[in-house]
Amino acid sequence: MGSGHGAAGKLKYQRIAEELRSAIEAGEYEPGDRLPGENDLMTLHGVARMTVRQALSVLRSEGIVEARKGAGVFVRAFRPLRRRGIQRLASERWAAGRSVWSADVDDRRELVVDGVQVTQEEAHERIATVLGVEPGAPVWARRRRYLLDGKPVMSAASHFPAGLVAGTAVLLPDPGPGGVYARLAEAGHAPAHFREELRTRMPSAGEADELRLPSGTPVILITRTAFTADGTVVEVNDMVLDAASYILEYEFDA
Amino acid sequence: MGSGHGAAGKLKYQRIAEELRSAIEAGEYEPGDRLPGENDLMTLHGVARMTVRQALSVLRSEGIVEARKGAGVFVRAFRPLRRRGIQRLASERWAAGRSVWSADVDDRRELVVDGVQVTQEEAHERIATVLGVEPGAPVWARRRRYLLDGKPVMSAASHFPAGLVAGTAVLLPDPGPGGVYARLAEAGHAPAHFREELRTRMPSAGEADELRLPSGTPVILITRTAFTADGTVVEVNDMVLDAASYILEYEFDA
DNA sequence: CAAGCCAAGTTCTCTAGACAGGTAAAGTGC
DNA sequence: GCACTTTACCTGTCTAGAGAACTTGGCTTG
Known part of the structure; x- marks a missing residue:
């Protein structure tokens, strides 16, 4: 039931995004923390740079991370x-x-x-x-x-x-x-x-x-x-x- | 004045996005209309496909167009x-x-x-x-x-x-x-x-x-x-x- | 000790291709 | 004329790599 969507995500960039997302939700990375860089994720998952970037762009467009050029990708805070x-x-x-x-x-x-x-x-x-x-x-x-x-x-x-x-x-x-x-x-x-x-x-x-x-x-x-x-x-x-x-x-x- | 941002946009993908956006706002493309395809935009602007895709992804994330796989990219309507x-x-x-x-x-x-x-x-x-x-x-x-x-x-x-x-x-x-x-x-x-x-x-x-x-x-x-x-x-x-x-x-x- | 410079590390932009998968229209057969 | 198949077209995914632009922290210099 529920079908899933949350489950696997067969596509490479979806799997990488999913992994990072659940790591954030689990509290492994707290607001303000820096995520592994593109190069780390490339070698870690054995994929091309554009694939890693696509994964990160998913998280960016969900508003849960924020990239700062030259510095890295960081978890965003929500303090309204x-x-x-x-x-x-x-x-x-x-x-x-x-x-x-x-x-x-x-x-x-x-x-x-x-x-x-x-x-x-x-x-x-x-x-x-x-x-x-x-x-x-x-x-x-x-x-x-x-x-x-x-x-x-x-x-x-x-x-x-x-x-x-x-x-x-x-x-x-x-x-x-x-x-x-x-x-x-x-x-x-x-x-x-x-x-x-x-x-x-x-x-x-x-x-x-x-x-x-x-x-x-x-x-x-x-x-x-x-x-x-x-x-x-x-x-x-x-x-x-x-x-x-x-x-x-x-x-x-x- | 106001500085611009609206003005030039030196980056290739920004210029392409800007051109399409203003064409839409000018009414050249109405809600439901199909935009030129990736191949058209490639040859038209003389850039690689990923560059065109990045331009389109800007418009998608602004919510003004919507891509349908196999069919094309279409202008979205707002009828709330x-x-x-x-x-x-x-x-x-x-x-x-x-x-x-x-x-x-x-x-x-x-x-x-x-x-x-x-x-x-x-x-x-x-x-x-x-x-x-x-x-x-x-x-x-x-x-x-x-x-x-x-x-x-x-x-x-x-x-x-x-x-x-x-x-x-x-x-x-x-x-x-x-x-x-x-x-x-x-x-x-x-x-x-x-x-x-x-x-x-x-x-x-x-x-x-x-x-x-x-x-x-x-x-x-x-x-x-x-x-x-x-x-x-x-x-x-x-x-x-x-x-x-x-x-x-x-x-x-x- | 402070100011400025420099280099390493990072994301961003862009290229040139290949294949997969979905859509829609043209064509074919009944 | 209708149903089905084929085919051309289109977007999605992914690779491998290069140079630009920016940040940060360490190093050098005064």
């Missing part, structure tokens, strides 16, 4: 942040069931904002539709990147209708305590409702080097739309997350 | 389903801001359940912690797969504490109208609160062939924990989603 979609987590009573991947999470580390850029732009197609304005209408864009231990883990671009935010502190590099939502509220446009849409795919070349992603790491695309109480859209926030750095959490009632 | 985390979407008033990727979504197609298996098992470590029972304690597992147009797009495994569901319709292959949650409610364990935790990574070999994923497709792992009003955990549902088949949506109030 937890991102809570719904902040008001006052519900102490749900504490009974523990979080699923809690063991992996290290919440003591902190995110720092990297390079804030606030610019006025013309709304392109997609932003215009979501924001409910004409394509080409003036919007303000607020772009920034978040670093964790110096490594970028997310880049984000918020868009606001120009009329709503002109002259407000929303457009300052540092919007102050409470962030842009607090400033929007002061301007009479308090967000009352949010929609987040998520999808996942492999990164484009540009995304990969902006987040410094090794190959084998997907990205998560989140678009958050913020509505005021009367249904006006006040912000569209496009985020690109390093999938290996995040666990997302949403809580809601039946 | 929309999965709403919070069902009570009565909020007509938010309709102003349109959904972000709505153009891609085709909601007329329908999911069908594939192979339901209900078995009694001993809770292993992770399930036990979340469910709040001892490891090895009896639990009921309900596994199934969802197909869209015959293609598997999700596999799911729900776990219930044995004491709560023994003898109820929760364990029937077809739990009837309203699904297992309706049956849980009838048994006096109505779910009142949910937590969903998401993460994303490249699939293992087993996941890849259960969902028949071409390489370059990540999976989304969702664990939903269902709580009753008094905080008891009644279900832990582990889902594995084909990332190319889903857009996830969560709505909530400030």
